[in-house]
Amino acid sequence: MRKIFIGILLLMAAEVTHAQHAVVKTITDDIITISPGRKQLHTLGWPNDIINSVAVKTSDGIVLIDTQNSPANARLIKKAIRDKFNDSTFVYIINTHGHSCHSGGNCVFDKNRIVAQANSLAEIKDYDDLFLGQTVDFLRQKIYHKNNILDTISIEGELSDSIKQAIDLYKFYEADLMENYKARYPDLTFKDSLQLEAGNKTFKLTYMGKGHGNADIVVYIKEDNVLCTGNLFHLGSYSEEGMPSFYLNRPNEIEKWIDALNKILSPGYSIENVITTHGKKPLKRRNLEFVNAYCKKVVEQVKKSKKENLPVEAVQQMDNFEELFEEYSDVVSVNKKSKEMHARNMGIIWQYID
Numbered sequence: 001m002r003k004i005f006i007g008i009l010l011l012m013a014a015e016v017t018h019a020q021h022a023v024v025k026t027i028t029d030d031i032i033t034i035s036p037g038r039k040q041l042h043t044l045g046w047p048n049d050i051i052n053s054v055a056v057k058t059s060d061g062i063v064l065i066d067t068q069n070s071p072a073n074a075r076l077i078k079k080a081i082r083d084k085f086n087d088s089t090f091v092y093i094i095n096t097h098g099h100s101c102h103s104g105g106n107c108v109f110d111k112n113r114i115v116a117q118a119n120s121l122a123e124i125k126d127y128d129d130l131f132l133g134q135t136v137d138f139l140r141q142k143i144y145h146k147n148n149i150l151d152t153i154s155i156e157g158e159l160s161d162s163i164k165q166a167i168d169l170y171k172f173y174e175a176d177l178m179e180n181y182k183a184r185y186p187d188l189t190f191k192d193s194l195q196l197e198a199g200n201k202t203f204k205l206t207y208m209g210k211g212h213g214n215a216d217i218v219v220y221i222k223e224d225n226v227l228c229t230g231n232l233f234h235l236g237s238y239s240e241e242g243m244p245s246f247y248l249n250r251p252n253e254i255e256k257w258i259d260a261l262n263k264i265l266s267p268g269y270s271i272e273n274v275i276t277t278h279g280k281k282p283l284k285r286r287n288l289e290f291v292n293a294y295c296k297k298v299v300e301q302v303k304k305s306k307k308e309n310l311p312v313e314a315v316q317q318m319d320n321f322e323e324l325f326e327e328y329s330d331v332v333s334v335n336k337k338s339k340e341m342h343a344r345n346m347g348i349i350w351q352y353i354d
């Protein structure tokens, strides 16, 4: 116990020494993505290589999509936006859903309206209960524990890097808690769709249905032909970015996804860039066309197999999907990873289609 206490005291004396910088990427003249320059692989347990926030410059001020995983990182991107656009007026803050890496920095925008799908309130509460509402003591013990592990590793590499990243993030949260950080909930919510006007720009928000989480939306910025898709099509892997990210043990509304994708791919939406929160580069309209075709095929095959009393394994094989993947081989490939994702997707969706 004494040892733990001394360790904690030492940690309190140590400062967060890694100077942070933001990486800014230009998508169009008025749209940038911003992410913290130092990776924080362990977003309190969730493995994400990168967290992109999207800032849109309008004639009335900035619209920001996703607020990072912590207030410290939110402040970092807020500064980068001011440096880039010479503007610190925020019109709307949009959360693509309630998971922590999309809403964890909401409190930094305490004077601004936060917009999200209604189910995100429960998602944020879940995360608040699990992680964000923790005590300083809890975080200090985590830091102490991670430092102990770090001490046992003699070779610098991927493992030591990821532990250092986790320590960084816990330190950020510790500093945030010391400043009385609290989770901030959206104050403008909607069910299926919402159109926002901000100066010279139009934002169309569409709820996708349950699958990744319970509150995922896409945000279409009409004047720039850009669609922001949050966490829907990315699971942290690079080559399979276009595969939908359905999660184990979460309800799935794939037929709602198809309806939403039909709408997004209709002539009213001209899409050139698709920005994902955890992707390293924008996807294209073609990736969405693949997801739409894939979801339709999934529903068709599951219904057919159930009608013929076949087991779930019948659709977990790629056999009946090979032609589809061939047609879209320019945006998705059949390999070990995509096969695993497909089998897992089928295992989930099977439970939700009659």
Ligand SMILES: [Zn+2]
Pocket (backbone or CB within 6 Å): 097, 099, 212, 213, 231
């Ligand atoms: Zn998520």
Ligand SMILES: [Zn+2]
Pocket (backbone or CB within 6 Å): 048, 099, 101, 102, 231, 277, 278
């Ligand atoms: Zn995420």
